[in-house]
Amino acid sequence: MSLEMDKEFENRLKKARPAPPTELVEARIEKALQARERQKRMARVRQFLSWGGLAMAASILIVMGILMFNGRLDFEKHSQEPEAVPAQSQTTQSAPEAAVADEFEPVVAENNLKGRVDEGIVFLRNGLTARRYRYEFVDRVVWRNPSDGAVIEMEVPRDEVVLVPVQTF
Amino acid sequence: MNQLMGIEDRNDNWRDWLQEWGGRFLLFARQQVGTQAEAEDVLQEAIVQVWSKRDQFARIEPGLFFTHIRRMAINRARSEQRRQKREQAYASENQPGWFIPESGGESAEIERALEQLPVEQREIMVLRIWGEQTFEDIGRTLDISPNTAASRYRYGLENMRRMMKGGAA
Numbered sequence: 504m505s506l507e508m509d510k511e512f513e514n515r516l517k518k519a520r521p522a523p524p525t526e527l528v529e530a531r532i533e534k535a536l537q538a539r540e541r542q543k544r545m546a547r548v549r550q551f552l553s554w555g556g557l558a559m560a561a562s563i564l565i566v567m568g569i570l571m572f573n574g575r576l577d578f579e580k581h582s583q584e585p586e587a588v589p590a591q592s593q594t595t596q597s598a599p600e601a602a603v604a605d606e607f608e609p610v611v612a613e614n615n616l617k618g619r620v621d622e623g624i625v626f627l628r629n630g631l632t633a634r635r636y637r638y639e640f641v642d643r644v645v646w647r648n649p650s651d652g653a654v655i656e657m658e659v660p661r662d663e664v665v666l667v668p669v670q671t672f
Numbered sequence: 673m674n675q676l677m678g679i680e681d682r683n684d685n686w687r688d689w690l691q692e693w694g695g696r697f698l699l700f701a702r703q704q705v706g707t708q709a710e711a712e713d714v715l716q717e718a719i720v721q722v723w724s725k726r727d728q729f730a731r732i733e734p735g736l737f738f739t740h741i742r743r744m745a746i747n748r749a750r751s752e753q754r755r756q757k758r759e760q761a762y763a764s765e766n767q768p769g770w771f772i773p774e775s776g777g778e779s780a781e782i783e784r785a786l787e788q789l790p791v792e793q794r795e796i797m798v799l800r801i802w803g804e805q806t807f808e809d810i811g812r813t814l815d816i817s818p819n820t821a822a823s824r825y826r827y828g829l830e831n832m833r834r835m836m837k838g839g840a841a
Contacts, residue, residue: 512833516801519771519779521695528712529690535720536686543724 607655611645614661624669633666686723689737696802697737699770703795704745708767717744735809738799742813778836785835793828800825 622635639662646655697718701711718740726732770786771779786794799805799813800821807818807825814821 509829512829513801515778516782516797516832519782521699521802522769522772523695524690524698524712524715528694528716529687531716532686532690532719532723535716536723539720539724 605648605650607646607648607653609644610647611643613643615641615643617641625666627666632669632671634669636665636667638663638665686719689732690719693734693737695772696734696798696804697741699802700738700795700798701741701745702770703791703798704742705748710748714741714744714748734803735805735813738803738805738809738813742795781836782832785832788835789828789831793824793831796821796824797828797832 617639620637620639622637625633625635627633639660642659642661644657647653694715697715698711701714701718702708705711705714718737721744722729722732722736722740729736769779770783773779786797789797795814796810799810800807805813807821810816810821810825811818816824
């Protein structure tokens with residue numbers, strides 16, 4: 504068959520126009536695309552919430568940590584407040600007793616130097632020469648509960664090494 | 673390409689695609705699945721798929737839709753093969769035609785001839801004649817070489833000519 508005949512036959516076939524899809528298809532596509540768009544938006548929101556939530560929790564923890572470290576936030580104190588003052592017991596307690604808080608307070612904090620040992624001349628890695636002194640401390644902290652006079656005492660031994668540079672010629 | 677087709681690159685122009693290419697897409701979908709309803713489902717899924725991922729494609733062109741239609745049809749066939757076989761015989765009795773009846777006068781004859789072609793020739797005929805695709809495009813859509821596409825097209829054309837009355841014109 505010649506190319507011309509092929510072309511003619513092709514044109515004959517092309518005259519037949521494909522039937523379009525029903526109108527329902529358009530509505531279904533629109534609905535499906537809207538649903539997809541909603542899913543995408545929800546996924547974005549969920550992603551934001553998961554990361555945003557983590558960041559928010561971390562920020563809250565950091566702020567609470569700072570406040571607790573500075574002593575501005577004391578959970579124990581606040582949680583004890585409602586139980587500590589029931590309405591009836593308030594009237595039976597005397598004023599000085601009520602004022603004394605049932606908690607330990609630091610009363611002593613000290614560093615006691617027990618001695619110093621001269622360990623002699625040492626050669627440092629960077630080539631310098633130094634004299635090494637070892638200071639022996641005992642750190643002592645005492646807490647006292649004013650309501651019952653209970654005392655907690657803690658002693659921690661501690662060494663401090665001090666290097667004093669030595670002039671060499 | 674879509675500029676050449678007279679379709680502007682607007683955000684909601686899937687409707688334009690559907691209006692201008694819907695019939696051809698549907699005709700191709702009809703070659704892939706058994707019934708009109710399934711073909712419309714496949715067409716819908718393909719358009720939704722392409723449109724919701726349109727940012728990922730360098731350009732939106734007919735070949736992209738044809739490829740997605742085929743992919744959707746294959747996926748569908750895999751998952752619904754048993755049900756399809758059962759329903760196909762019943763459903764094919766009252767199916768609307770593939771072409772607009774009054775369009776060429778020969779539409780029924782063309783459909784009959786097309787229907788009798790082996791699937792691999794039929795889908796190439798549809799892509800080439802009504803889908804206006806090059807053999808390169810057809811090769812990409814069907815995962816075959818352009819030469820194979822051209823060869824199958826020639827066989828298809830010849831077979832159709834033989835089947836249609838006065839095919840040699």
